[in-house]
Amino acid sequence: MKELQDLNPNPLRKRDYFVVSSMLFGLFFGAGNLIFPIHLGQLAGSHWVLATVGFLVTAVLLPLLSVLAVSVTRSEGVYDIGKPLGPAFALAFMIMIHATIGPLFGTPRTATVPFSVGVQPLLPSSMAHVGLLLFSAVFFGLAFLISFRESNIMTTVGKVLNPLFLLLLFSVFLLGFTNPMGSAAKQAATTAYQHASFFNGFLQGYNTMDALAGLAFGVTVVTAVRQLGKTKPSSNAKVTAKAGVFATTAIGFIYVVLIWLGTTTLSTYKVSADGGVAFNQLVTYYLGGFGHALLATLLTVTCLTTAVGLVAAFAQDFHKHFPKVSYRAWLGFMCLASFGTANFGLDTIIQWSTPMLMFLYPFAMVLILLSVFSPLFDRDPVVYALVVGFTTVPALLDMVAAFPPVVSQSAFGLALGSFQAHVLPFASLGMDWVAPAAIGAVLGLGYHFLRPVLGRVRTTSSQKE
Structure with a gap:
């Protein structure tokens, strides 16, 4: 059978690669990508370099390989990755992946992290539950509206939300570099990181869920690249792979800086209970009261981009394998289920x-x-x-x-x-x-x-x- 040809036979422009890479970056970089590296820096102390290497293996290299896996096998989603083991295994694996990064854990976390870290400190304790209810309702309402038309995802995430997030993030980085809290090399490491910093960093990378997300985002990325006219499977795979390299390289750089910043906070603060508290401490130190508003904005923007990718990938994959239910119906189910889980709170979600x-x-x-x-x-x-x-x-x-x-x-x-x-x-x-x-x-x-x-x-x- 003759292979499908590209609707756009010309090489993509650098601008097109930038948009696809930016979209993939925005889909990957969410709640856990901010809070876990900073907390890792606090846990690792002076051993932060080796812990960073371990973290980068599972939080950067593995997600890149997941994108390459989609490209090499010319897959369109997580189902195709498990297909060599038979349709029953492939379907079960797809459901477990989407349930984990979707309505059970990953997607609800995209709402609870910005609320718990950025918004809740501004509210009286008696308003915490009501505040989370209202915030998560608005949050997943926006995710639903942005994802309602599949053609909007690349434009909204790649061209608008993601550049705004990067601008806010690098403003924090600039303050950290020009006025560091202390020397990272002189901070004490927790007991676990004194002897096994690499492996503990490796396991911390699991919490980002990016390797799982990379498999699930496959269908979203492939669809976006097709919209650029690269409909031939081999051409689509090459564009997806290149975009994956650019996006994960940028994420790796940000991780290194976040872990280093987390380590420097130990000269002023004790090891925090979680990365959300650590990030709150960091921003408050440099920006005071204004830092809370910036933090809430920063976390909400980056988590919304990830939520859009997660709900869209869920709806696309499930509509493909259960076509009697429409893409928009699956999208609505995903947003409602994630809204429900989010109201159990961040601590419960992370624990389970x-x-x-x-x-x-x-x-x-x-x-x-x-x-x-x-x-x-x-x-x-x-x-x-x-x-x-x-x-x-x-x-x-x-x-x-x-x-x-x-x-x-x-x-x-x-x-x-x-x-x-x-x-x-x-x-x-x-x-x-x-x-x-x-x-x-x-x-x-x-x-x-x-x-x-x-x-x-x-x-x-x-x-x-």
Whole structure:
């Protein structure tokens, strides 16, 4: 069958690449991307450099690889990434990813973070619940309106909201560089970061949810690039990959600065309970009362861009696989469900999202790597099945260990934790899935490459007989 040709055969202009990259940046960079790096800086102290390297692996390199995975496999969404394992697995994986970064955890967090950090400090404590209710209603109402027409997403996020966010963010950076609170190299590190700063930074990168989001945003990015006339799959993939490199490079730079700023705050403040408090401290130090207003604006703008991407990706993917329900109906469901979850509050959302992230991230990482390198083994389902199969048990154990004490410290949870610590290597570092996944890869690739040889041997033997 003849491959679809580009509606626009000419190379894209630099301006087009900038808009796509800006859109992808805006979709990626949301609530967790601001608060978790700053908190990491406070936790790591003088060990911030090594912790930053670990954080960049899961918060920058992995999301970039997720975009490349979409490009290499010419996928249009997270469903296609899991398709080599069969339609049932692909659908289940898609639903779990979208539920996690969508109405259960990720999307509600885009409203609760700007409210808790930027707006709530300006309200009397008695108005906190009512304030969150009103703020989240307006927030998800705006997300719905911006996403209502799919063609508006690239224009609104890439050309308007994202540049405004960057302008506000870099004003804070300028103040931090010209008048630093203290020397990052002289700050004390917390106990966990004194000996395993890289791995703790690596695990902190899970909280951004960007590797999961990168898979889910695939359909949104592919659609946007098609609107520029790049309808040929290979051309679309190249544009998507280039935009991904530009966007994630910019995000990586911002992470480094945020982690460094977080470390410098230790000369004035103690380690905060979470990154939202740390960011509040940082802005208040430099801008005083005005800082709260700036902070509320900054967080709301960046979180709104991410919310738009999340609700649109959810609606696009679910409409594609459940077409009897329209894109706009799925969009409305997503916004209403996220509004409901958001009103449980930020602390509850973060507490219960960690176990799901510990379960899903190992699967996401191995599927992303398998997709990127899939041309080497022709996307052989056997390779996929062995790697994912060997990853399942440690992922389940990590999930149980990350649950709140009511589960993790129960007799059942403690028994599984003891088994995990004594049987699986690197369990104490949260990396116990690595060795089983590697064994699955060796077995799968060995089978793939030896299968033709074994087939020829069988054929020769049967001929001799």
